[in-house]
């Protein structure tokens with residue numbers, strides 16, 4: 001009886017989403033997925049009270065989180081602050097993401113049973129600490145945990161301390177000492193601004209002259225402000241890159257499927273860096289054997305290290321990896337879901353993501369395995385012409401009135417005009433997400449919808465997933 005309640009609820013929600021703009025994310029999943037998602041009902045023999053969720057953020061990641069929460073049998077309402085044009089206006093709240101007090105106030109007003117923090121900056125400000133001290137359940141680490149992303153130097157020290165494979169490194173807080181160190185060596189080196197730099201603070205330098213120029217930009221010109229008070233030099237690693245997002249519940253954890261993203265604006269992974277032009281999962285380069293190695297040498301020791309350092313980490317630990325000839329090594333940690341990786345990972349979850357985030361936030365047990373077998377998902381980011389350089393805003397966009405069952409559109413940089421018309425407001429504007437039995441089908445289904453988006457100013461990469469597609473051929 002309880003189980004039937006869940007099914008009815010999900011269908012009703014999915015119907016509403018479809019009306020709200022062709023974004024019925026979990027339509028057509030079928031009874032199998034619904035039965036899996038009702039795991040919490042089975043396990044406890046009773047239905048959990050519906051949960052009111054507040055999601056902080058307003059990009060594609062937060063829209064994807066919104067859709068996943070809305071589709072959950074546990075959902076008792078979701079609001080997103082500030083949200084975007086893909087989310088019904090009634091579910092959006094204004095908020096200043098730079099003010100901890102404003103975010104806590106927003107959670108109070110929303111009577112939130114769970115707060116999910118989307119981006120890293122509010123976590124680095126300590127929003128999770130403030131919310132927890134007021135009794136809110138929060139998905140996202142405290143400030144001390146968020147330092148793993150907010151300070152690359154701190155992250156490297158953590159990796160060293162816990163014996164986790166990573167590139168050899170040095171850290172400097174004085175430009176002179178950093179420049180002197182560079183003179184002692186030759187060859188390639190990676191120079192990183194230690195603080196948050198919106199994905200722009202890393203210079204992979206072919207030689208010492210390039211590295212010197214990077215140090216001057218970061219430490220002398222201060223192009224990243226105080227994020228450049230410290231630099232990290234790293235040994236230059238080589239190999240394919242892959243990311244693993246781990247949902248952590250204190251000492252327990254569960255891994256989402258490995259994913260790969262495309263950071264460069266241009267096809268063939270050329271041109272300037274962006275927030276991410278597309279992603280797919282699972283990344284086939286991570287074979288089951290390699291996944292085992294990553295788990296043993298990296299994921300398990302990282303989660304154990306968090307606890308050993310006295311951190312009660314509750315949220316996503318995003319592990320960026322390079323698969324080197326010597327084995328997988330950590331490039332960086334992020335402390336939240338990747339964007340756009342989140343858009344493909346949530347639909348691949350064989351267990352209700354809201355239930356997982358609640359369990360993490362409450363420090364409860366997690367299922368051992370949540371990866372759906374036999375499906376691949378891809379997201380194509382549709383951006384404004386000119387991005388990541390200057391681009392036009394306020395352009396009208398018309399979405400296709402209907403999209404196939406396993407395709408949906410996530411909004412990132414959109415808002416609604418006074419008449420309800422959809423307008424662009426950012427560089428990365430939409431994400432078209434498709435699920436299919438293989439990557440070739442997922443990308444072609446997504447591209448078919450990209451082509452039908454009526455917006456003359458749109459640009460998107462045509463080659464998302466090219467490495468894996470080439471390997472599959």
Ligand SMILES: Nc1ncnc2c1ncn2[C@@H]1O[C@H](COP(=O)(O)OP(=O)(O)O)[C@@H](O)[C@H]1O
Pocket residue numbers: 167190198199200201202204234235236237238241320331332
């Ligand atoms: N030690 C390294 N060796 C080779 N390439 C690196 C190394 N560290 C980072 N990179 C490259 O730079 C990119 C960005 O570095 P990362 O540490 O992930 O910083 P962020 O994502 O914060 O910009 C990586 O995705 C990778 O391509």
Ligand SMILES: [Mg+2]
Pocket residue numbers: 320332
């Ligand atoms: Mg990175």
